[in-house]
Amino acid sequence: MTDPHEPHTRPRWLRALGLVTLVLFLVGAFLALAVSPPDVNQGQLIRMMYAHVAVAWVCFVAVIVTAAYGMLFLWRGRAVDDSRAVANAEVATFFAGLTLLSGMTYSKPTLNTYWTWDAKLTLTALMFALLVGYFVVRGLIDEPTRRGRVSAVIGIIVAVSLPFNYLAAAWFRTLHPTLSVAVTGVHIAPTMLFVLLFNAGVAGLVYLTFVSERVRIAKLEHARSEARERRDGEMGSGEVVRV
Amino acid sequence: MSELTAHWRWVALIWLEVALAYGAYSLYLGARARRAGRRESGRREGER
Numbered sequence: 001m002t003d004p005h006e007p008h009t010r011p012r013w014l015r016a017l018g019l020v021t022l023v024l025f026l027v028g029a030f031l032a033l034a035v036s037p038p039d040v041n042q043g044q045l046i047r048m049m050y051a052h053v054a055v056a057w058v059c060f061v062a063v064i065v066t067a068a069y070g071m072l073f074l075w076r077g078r079a080v081d082d083s084r085a086v087a088n089a090e091v092a093t094f095f096a097g098l099t100l101l102s103g104m105t106y107s108k109p110t111l112n113t114y115w116t117w118d119a120k121l122t123l124t125a126l127m128f129a130l131l132v133g134y135f136v137v138r139g140l141i142d143e144p145t146r147r148g149r150v151s152a153v154i155g156i157i158v159a160v161s162l163p164f165n166y167l168a169a170a171w172f173r174t175l176h177p178t179l180s181v182a183v184t185g186v187h188i189a190p191t192m193l194f195v196l197l198f199n200a201g202v203a204g205l206v207y208l209t210f211v212s213e214r215v216r217i218a219k220l221e222h223a224r225s226e227a228r229e230r231r232d233g234e235m236g237s238g239e240v241v242r243v
Numbered sequence: 244m245s246e247l248t249a250h251w252r253w254v255a256l257i258w259l260e261v262a263l264a265y266g267a268y269s270l271y272l273g274a275r276a277r278r279a280g281r282r283e284s285g286r287r288e289g290e291r
Contacts, residue, residue, distance in 0.1 A: 010276065018269075025265070029258055044250040048257045055261060098264045102257050109253040206265055213272045220279035 014212050021205040028054075028199040036195045045110055050195055052102040054203035059099045060162055062092035062207055063127070067159030070152030082148035083222065085155055086138070087214035091207060092158075093131040100128055111175050119172035123165040130158045 032050035039046035069085035072078070103124070104114040115121065134154045141147040169176045188196070 009280070025262075029262075033254065033258070044247065044254060047254045051257045051261045094264070094268050098261065101264070102260055105253065105257045105260060109250065210268060210272065213276065217272065217276050217279050220276070224279060 010213070010216070014209070014216070017205070017212065018209050021202065021209050024202045024205060028195075028202040031195045031198055036192055037189065039192075042110055045106075046192070048102075048106045048110075050199045052099070052106045053196060054199040055095055055102055056099045057200050058203040058207045059092060059095035059127075060166070061204065062088050062095055062211075063131075063155075063158050063162060065211075066092050066155040067152075070155035073148050073152050077145065077148075079144065079148070079222075082144075082152070083218045084215060085148075085152060087211050087218055089131060089134050089151070089155060090214055091210045093128070093135070094210070095203075095207065096124070096128040096131055100124060107175070113175070116175050118174040118176065120165065120168040120174045120176040123161060123168055127158055127161055127165060130154060130161070134158070 028050070032047050036047060036050065038044050042049075066085050066088040069081050069088060073081040073085060103121070108114050134151050137154060138147055138151050141150060164171075168174060
C-alpha cells in the first residue's frame with residue numbers, strides 16, 4: 001500500500017516486487033550460464049538464446065497489452081486506459097529495442113552477420129519504428145481525447161503485425177531460426193525448456209515491475225498536471241501538460 | 244583466442260547488455276518518479 005501521507009513514495013509491494021525480480025534475474029542468469037547443457041549445434045552460444053528469446057516474448061506481451069488498453073480507451077474513453085496504454089507502450093518500446101539489440105548480438109556469432117533485411121528482422125524493426133512513432137504522434141496532438149484515439153489505433157496496428165512477426169520464421173525464407181516452442185509442439189530438451197521458461201517468467205516480472213512503476217509515475221504527473229491546470233484556470237491562463 | 248573463449252565472450256556480452264538495459268531503464272524510471280514526486284510534494288507544501 002502507498003503511504004497516504006506520502007503518496008509520491010514507492011509502495012512497499014512495488015519495492016518488494018523489484019527486489020524479488022532482481023534476485024530471480026540472477027537465478028535465471030545462473031541457470032542459463034551454468035545449468036543449461038550446451039546445444040548440439042550452437043554449443044555454448046545457446047546460453048545467449050535464453051536472454052534474447054525471453055526479452056522478445058515479453059515485448060510481444062507488452063504490445064498486446066498496449067493494444068488492449070488502446071481498445072478500452074476507444075470503447076470507454078476513460079483517461080486511465082490511455083494512461084495505462086502509454087505506460088505499456090513505453091515499456092514495449094524498451095523491450096523492442098532490447099530485442100533488436102540482443103538479436104543482433106546473438107546473430108553475429110551464430111549466423112555470421114549482425115543484420116539482414118529478411119521478413120522476421122524487418123517486421124521487428126518495423127514494430128520498433130511504429131512504437132517510436134506512437135510517441136512522436138502523441139507529441140504532435142494537444143487535444144487529449146484525439147491524442148488517445150490516434151495512439152490507440154497505432155497500438156492496435158502494432159499488435160496486428162505480431163502474428164506475422166511470430167510466424168515469419170516459418171512462413172518466409174529467413175536467417176532467423178524456426179520456432180523452438182510453438183503451438184504445434186516443443187522442439188528443445190526439457191532442461192533447456194525449463195531454463196527458457198524460467199527466464200521468460202523473470203522477463204515477465206521485469207515487465208510487470210516497470211509497467212507498475214510507469215503507471216504510478218503517470219498518476220503523479222497527472223495529479224501535477226491537474227493542479228497546474230486548476231492554478232492556471234484561477235489565474236486566467238492555460239497550459240497543456242502531457243502525461 | 245580459442246573458439247570456446249570467443250563463444251563465452253558473446254554469451255557474457257548479451258547477458259551484460261540485458262542487465263545494463265534493465266538497470267538503465269530502472270534508473271530512468273527512478274529519476275522520473277523522483278522528479279514527479281518532488282513537484283507533487285512541493286505543490287502540497289505550497290498548498291499548506
